[in-house]
Structures are given as C-alpha cells and as structure tokens.
Amino acid sequence: MGDPARTDGGVTFLLTNIGELTTNVAVDGDPCGTVRDAAVLVSDGRVVWAGSAHAVPPRPDALVIDAGGRAVVPGFVDSHTHLVFGGDRAEEFAARMAGERYAAGGIRTTVAATRAASDDDLRARLAALVVECRAQGTTTLEIKTGYGLDVATEKRLARLAAEVTDDVTFLGAHVVAPEYADRADDYVSLVTGDMLAAVAPHARWIDVFCEDGAFTARQSRRVLDAGRAAGLGIRVHGNQLGFGDGVRLAIELGAAAVDHCTYLSDDDVAALAASDTVATLLPGVEFSTRQPYPDARRLLDAGVIVALASDCNPGSSFTSSMPLMIALAVREMGMTPAEAVWAATAGGARALRRADVGVVEPGARADLVLLDAPTRVHLAYRLGVPLVHRVWKDGREQGSRNPFRDSRR
Template identity: 70%
Template sequence: MSTLFLHGIGLLVTNDQHTSGARADDPLGAVEDAALIARDGQVVWAGRQADAAPQVARLLQGDVERVDAGGRAVIPGFVDSHTHLAFAGDRSAEFVARMAGERYAAGGIRSTVAATRAASDEQLRATLQHFERELASQGTTSFEVKTGYGLDVDNEERLARLAREVTDEVTFLGAHVVPSEYADDRSGYVDLVTGPMLHACAPHARWIDVFCDEGAFTAEEAERILTAGRDRGLGVRIHAGQLGEGEGVRVAVGLDAASVDHATYLSADDVAALAASNTVCTLLPGVEFSTRHPYPDARALLSAGVTIALASDCNPGSCFTSSMPFVIALAVRELGMTPDEALWAATAGGARALRRDDVGRLSPGASADLVLLDAPSHVYLAYRPGVPLVRRVWKHGVELRVD
C-alpha cells in the first residue's frame, strides 16, 4: 500500500465545493493552508491542514511519501480533451503564410496526411511518446488523441492503435476532410468511413468525431457518420463552428454529443441549444491565436449557462501548442474568462467533455492526478504567461518526470 501525503499547501484547488474548508459557493472548492492524502493512486482525504491530524493517524500507513508544498498551490492535473497528436510532418511554412495574411482553410490537413501515411509505426510511436512527456511537463495528466491524418482504412486503424498506447481517450476522426483520392466521390468516402474504416478503428477508440464545417463535411454527412459510430458503441464529439456558423451544434445536441469543439462562430440559437443540453462547449483559443480568427465569446456562453471546457487542439497545422497554461492565459486575456473559470474549464470542464468523473478534481475517490505549481495561487497561470510554473506532477499518485 503506497500513500502520498502533501502538506504545507498554500492553496489547494479540489473542484469540489464540499471539501472541508472550502466555501459552499466556490466551484473550485479551494482551501487555504491545506493538505491532501492519496492512497494507491486515489485521493482519500483533502482539506484544511488544521483538520488533518486525525486523518494522518488513520490513513498514513505503510510506505508513505511526504511532500512539503512550502506554501505553493496544488491543482488537479489538466484534462486536455482535444488533441491531434498522431501525425508526421511539418507545417511551419503554412504558419508563416498565415502570419503574412493568408486565410486558414481546412485543406491544409491533406499535407499532413501525406507525411503521416509515409511515416513508420516507430516514427509515429516516438512522436506520441514525445508529446506524452511534453504534456506531463506542463501539468496535463489526462488527454484525448484523435486520428484523422490517415484517411484510409489501414492508416486510420494504425493511428487509433498507436494512440491507444498512450491514452484510453482515442477518437476516430476518419471524417477530418475528404482525401484527395475521393475528391470526386464524397459519398464513396462517407461509405468508407461508416463501413470498413469504422469497423477497423472502433476496437481501439472510445469516441467518433466529424469536422462539420466549410471545406470539410456537411451536417447531413456528419449526422450519418456520427450515428454509425454511436451505433457501434462510440461516444459522439464534433468539430463545429470553427470557420463559420453552421448546423454542427444542431447535429451534436440531437445526438447527445459529449462536446462541440471550436465554437468560434455560434448563432443565438446555437448558444440556447447548448445551454439546454448535456453537451459541453470546448473552446480552443490557441487556434484563434494561430489562425488570427476572432476569439469566441466565452462570457456570453457562461452567462447563458453553457458548460465550457478548454483544450489545446495541439496539431501541426492550426495550433501547434500543447501548453494548457498558455491556453488558460489566452482564455483569461482574450475570451473574457476569470482565472477561476479558466482553471475549472481546463480541469473539471475537460473531464466533463470526456464524460469522466474520476479526473479533473481532487476529492475522495478521484484519481490522484495533481500538479504542484511554483506559485502561491492558480491565478499565476494567467498572471505570469509563458513562465514554466509546473514544479511537480503526479498521475495516479506516482510522480512523473517533468524535466
């Protein structure tokens, strides 16, 4: 039996309002002068250090790792619910062109498809493992990975299979764009995605996704593809509203999708539909930073009662960052979110977007996925943008290397 005892915590964010010492009206469940005990990878107690004495006597048994936080903040590990990490190739020239004024379009994905198809399993595996370490070094302990850069049966299957080696949250995104070889046969490609490709990828995936937007897939195509995936037991997610308003939100809410991602362009009806649904709106401000599109209005979504998640959308084309602290800083500066709202969205919000209740919080029963910041408060994530504030990281109670 292994036990982790963190004490001397200046500010502990639990995302549980019922935590001892937290205000009942505080969604972060934040506790000052706190301590936390985890056993065998799960949180078993968290609260004010002044209340810890009886818990210490009862719970600190066997092999105990004692960590003095020295007055620093401890937060849940970030939950990055939207990434595209299974790829090969480079699109830095495309970024330079955008910074010179060229408009972003979905078609650039096809250049990554060519490079990914040409890469070996060993190269792709090494890339995924590199990103797994990179994410951990920035405090991300749970993350999703999409396919979508293979766009044929064999390559989509191997991307899903290799992604499963680093995360259980694998999303089949065969409907990323229509590949060049099907440019004159869109319906044939949809048949492939909903048939042999889905059959090959479903055993490795938990989710199905569609890019429903200008230059990608129509609402009708998206609904057909997502329904086929749902019928195979996969959860539903959707890319929508990145390049303009459309019908993606309607499709998503109708299928009880876990999340609608991007949502840069939403109508008033879209916002109302999301507010009345169980679908999380996942915002990806790193994309707007990299593409120069307008930032979404998080304040309007929150005011309407929409649940928001923040994610990186790390990919080689429209947003090549894996840094959730950077995403939080953008959300505070550009999306109109408070530091508290941004942190919640990057942890508990991401968990909701993945329909998980074991991560994104630090209360009894949750996985002991936590981050010790080199700062007295989570506010410093936005207050000191670009500064590496992640000091130590644990996943399931085991410390990860962050150097």
C-alpha cells in the same frame, strides 16, 4: 542517490502545507472548491482525503511532502488533441503570419506525411509529445485519428493512440481523402463502413468536422449515427470557420462535446445552455490562425458548460500547453482565472464524461499539479513562465521537476 520524496503509484503520501488547493468540489458558490492551508492524502494512486492541513486523518505510513505554501490544482484534462502525425506545417504557419487565410484543406499535407511515416516514427513523436504534455501539467489526454484517411492508416493511428490513452477518438471524417476528391459521399461510405469497423476496437469516441470545406450536416449525421451504432460516444468539430449546423447536430445527437464554437447564433447558445453537451473552446487555434476568439463570457453567462483544450496539431495549433490556453482564455475570451482553470480541469473531464479526473476528492485519480506559485491566478498572470513544479498522475510522479524554481524563490 534517488530523491527520498519522489513517489510512485504504490506509495502512500501526504502532500501538505498547500497554500491554495483547487478541488473543483463546489462549495458556498465557489465551483473551484478552494481550500487554503490544505493537504491531500494519496494511496494506491487515488485521493484518499483532501481538506484543511489541520484536519488530516492519522496515517503514520504516509510519506510527507511539504508543498512549501505553493498552490495545487487537479491535473489538466486536455480533451481535444491530434498527437499522432508525421511531418510539420511550419511553412503554412509562416504563410498565415504573412497574411494568408486559414482553411481546412491544409490537413491533406499532414495526411501525406503521416501515411509515409513508420509506426516507430509515429510512436516516437507521440511519446515525445506526451512527455511535453505531462511536463506542463496535463495528466489526461484525448487523442484523435484523422491524419490517415484510409483504412490501414486510421487503424494504426488509433492503435498507437490507444497505447497512451483510453480516450481515443476516430476522426476519419476530418476532411475528404484526396483519393475521393469530388466524391465526398463515397468517402463517407468508406468511413462508416470498412474504416469504422477497423478502428472501432481501438476507440472510445467518434468525431466529424462539420464545416464548409469538410462535411455537410447530412454527411456528418451519417458518420455520427454509424459511430453510435458501433458503440462509440459522439464528439463534433463545429462552428469553427463560420456559422453552421455543427452545434445543433451535436446537441440533437447527445454529443459529449462540440469543439471550437467560434461562430454561434443566439439559438446555438440557448440550445447549448439547455443541454449537457460541453462547449470546448480551443484558443490556441485562434492564436495560430488569427481568427476571432470565441466569446467564453457569453457562453458562461448563459449557463453553458465550457471546457478548454489545446487542439495540439501540426497545422492550426501546434502547442501542448494548457497553461497557455488558460492565459489566452482569460486575456482574450472574457474568462476569470478561476473559470479558466475549472474549464481546463473539471470542464475537460465533463467533455470526456469522466468523473475520476479533473477533481481532487476521495476516490478520484491522484492527478495533481504543484505550481511554483501561491495561487492558480498565476497561470494567467505569469503568461509563458514555466510554473509547473511537480506533477503526479495516478499518484506517480512524472518526469523531472521545474529546473527554474530555485532561481525564483
């Protein structure tokens, strides 16, 4: 028999007896818009009402779901992933853990495996990773290309990514393709010409890895200018491996986000604070590469908009866990639990320039995560414990529920 409290996108339901609701609708100096003893009313996949459980508007047709005093947060918004790829790089990871230095060139290993993989193989891997993300509370995903580095493969990566998300990013300028070794400018011409023309119909964004070992500021500008002319929004990988021009280029061109931001000068921080470009921090990379963590406290204190994302990829951060990103940000980067949860939800939405996700307010998508915990603090406090109890995306319940919940209560 099916669970009578299970919901799909067409069901009107009232999630009530919420111990702590994070709305991200700022109030009285609280950017998380925290409501205690709360309820959320959902209809047709959207939030209709959210607030005190004592003030719920009458809705006799609503299915009532008792949250049991648990906390609810908006679905996590993972604004930086690379989920379409072939093979893995476990041996590279083991070598790093044995002391080898991380460098950008390992991407080419994944390029070879991805080119050799069939569409069915890539689609199956992608589908499994999306299920994994959903089970951990991620309801919105950005997915990049970048493991094809030729016209045909980049196009199919974008097409496959577009099957599962509207936020597809063209990253043909990930590294220089092996066929163009020592001819980086020629490769940029390919990226900004035939490759862009093939991929743009499937993408919303364009990105470039502006870094030593990848693309110079001049080359990066060519890529971003071409993408913008084709109608794509701008994103930048920058300042991951050392100080460089990525952050300033992103701000100058009005990028929605610049991602990594590990090495920042005072001028970089000031420029970010004066802009609406989001600094997306990716602590899974530092965990997996033993690089220094970015200083989130420095950015937040300066007034920079900060997002957290997983950078899920087979080389430098093979994790899809946004709760892990929250815990690492709190433990290693100077963020409070509230700041980290905001960055993993509303911050990610800002990085994607979306107002319909990352919040719990009337009109927003009903993307909700019910935690098996009384407060969002447990996402950092109980590191590594599967606290995601139930997940709704667009009002539709995702997957199976947390099998560990009863043993902990």
